[in-house]
Ligand SMILES: [Fe+2]
């Protein structure tokens with residue numbers, strides 16, 4: 001069993017100074033190499049449908065493909081300033097008093113610039129996360145021992161290529177500058193790829209990263225008034241819901257056979273991932289670019305903007321019920337339940353899990369132009 005320090009590199013999960021000390025020092029590199037420590041597994045058991053839930057998901061994926069170039073209306077002009085102004089209004093940000101803080105001197109223009117940077121940052125991190133998913137899913141094709149899972153994972157590889165493609169295009173054509181990968185996200189993606197155990201790829205990617213993405217995309221989809229981004233997120237979410245279901249359905253079977261000690265490893269990994277993702281949403285690079293003392297700014301926002309905390313917690317709305325469904329919350333001495341309580345997200349445990357939810361997210365007949 002590991003200590004908090006062994007798992008996340010610091011003993012206090014909320015130590016802001018230590019969190020901000022982690023930065024991306026590799027911002028100019030074009031290539032990043034990670035050891036993929038896993039065996040490629042062939043199976044000679046080709047019996048399709050041995051796992052009916054995965055087969056159903058695979059058949060569903062085959063008929064749910066869309067084309068990022070032609071199904072989205074890229075002719076829509078995006079006025080980013082107007083978009084962030086509408087978001088700020090919806091967020092009631094204008095009503096917060098920052099007097100006497102490092103943000104006290106910011107005028108309307110500075111807040112607009114911040115909101116634009118923040119949107120560039122947010123969509124950049126989603127793009128990088130999507131590439132993480134592309135790589136992880138290709139790895140799952142190699143490492144998972146079940147033919148139904150290999151088939152399904154192959155469709156997810158295509159989905160993720162499309163997601164990277166549309167986020168990159170949106171950032172490039174419609175927004176105003178991409179950010180390098182956030183250091184906390186990068187650490188997490190590296191750790192997922194480095195792990196040799198096939199189920200850890202699923203746990204890190206399908207359950208944690210994609211679980212968070214599904215919640216965040218849902219929130220952004222609801223919030224934004226920009227029709228192209230709304231449509232893009234709608235399409236991506238219909239795929240993401242299947243991906244999270246793939247994780248839940250695969251791991252549910254596998255985790256039923258694991259020992260307490262093996263489950264504890266998975267609990268620790270889930271906790272590490274949760275902390276990394278929470279840390280990344282402090283968007284330290286944006287505050288840095290705005291030229292304010294980063295730690296002060298983050299503290300001020302956390303204290304004075306109630307929506308901020310709600311948003312950060314809401315990101316766990318899919319992860320916690322899915323961990324519960326997998327038996328990870330209460331395995332052993334309920335170690336993960338205690339950790340999720342500590343970081344303030346345990347209240348989501350009874351929300352619907354994502355094993356079947358993909359049906360609800362599916363695109364309706366006629367919603368996809370090219371289908
Ligand atoms: Fe994706």
Ligand SMILES: [Fe+2]
Pocket residue numbers: 133160210239240243
């Ligand atoms: Fe995905």
